[in-house]
Amino acid sequence: MLSVEKTMLFLLSKVEQMGAQQFVEIYQQRGYTSTYIRNALSRLKKEGYIASPSRSWYQVTAAGLAYIMAINSKPARYQEQWDQTWDVVMLEVPESERKKRDLFRSALLQLGYGPLYNSVYISPWNYRNEVAAQIRKLELEGKVSILQGQFLEGSITPLKAQSIWQLDKIHTLYQEKSDWLQQEFAPLMHEALEAGQPLQLFRLYLQMGEELSGMFMTDPYLPDELLPDDWSGKRVLQQMKEHAATLARAIPEDSFYTPFIR
Known part of the structure; x- marks a missing residue:
């Protein structure tokens, strides 16, 4: 799922229902076309x-x-104590169901699983309910196994974790987000807070929501034991969340946009 689709889904979860035109009016302010938004709604429905x-x-x-x-619960993993156990997902899906297999793998990666071997994915956190839901959704019963346990041989070291989850790329992405916050987003947010226009504030809130959504789906939120010593993810993520909270607080209670941020 794209980050913009996730923010659309988030907005929809805040109200009983929304019209396509309401989505278009909101997201056109962010530079998206009507066709793009309607196609995104169609994908979410499908x-x-x-x-x-x-x-x-x-x-x-x-x-x-x-x-x-x-x-959205993934970032909370940074605050949890790891019990040293692993969830292991193994799949054997025939080539004739490749589309289902690819969708399932994509879902595993977004949850934070990493590829240990071909068709074997691991996570230090328990996402078994979410994986089981994907199995049912894609009708992959009997083709996926879920195990829990510890490694007796070939344990996952920080160096190995860096390779499995490509942590160097995620670390670079966080550094880029940090630069973007300071050089681009913070000045725009300061101007919006000074002006106090609800629409301008909401547009920036949505933009930050999309950036956060992208990181939520990219970062596996590994326990400290598996992270590099210079990991900046926690700090940058907290800064992004604080910026979003500041924008949300600045939107008046009687604004049209308030139900989407409370």
């Missing part, structure tokens, strides 16, 4: 994350809410 109770109106489904909760 994937079962939203439903359409009437023409051009949408509401989030139970699967959509579960997805949001799973992805």
Whole structure:
């Protein structure tokens, strides 16, 4: 799922339902076209994350809410104590179902699993319920196994974790986000806070939401024992969340946008 689709899903989870035109009006302010937004809604509906109770109106489904909760809960892993156990997902999906296999692998990666071997994925955190939901959704029963345990041989060291999850690339991405915050976003946010215009504040809130969503889906949020000593993810992530919270607080209570941020 793209980060913009996730923020759309998040907005929809805050209200009973929304019309396609409402999405278009909000996201056109962010530079997205009507066609892009309507196609994104169609993809979310096709994937079962939203439903359409009437023409051009949408509401989030139970699967959509579960997805949001799973992805948005990932950063909290940084505060958890790891019990040294691993979740292992093994799959054997035939080539005739390659599309399902690719979708399942993509879901595993977004949850934070890393590829240990071909068709074997591991995570230090428990996402078994979320994985089971994906198995049911994609009708892969009997083709996926989920195990939990510890490594007796070939344990995962920080160096090995860096390779499995490509932590060097994620570290670079966080550094880029830090530069972007200081050089681009912070000045725009300062201007918006000074002006106090709800739409301008909400646009920046959405922009930060998309940036956060992208990191939520990219970062596996590994325990400290597996992270490099110079890992900047926690610090940068906290800064991004604080910026979003500042923008949310600045939007007046009686604004049209308030239900989407409270």
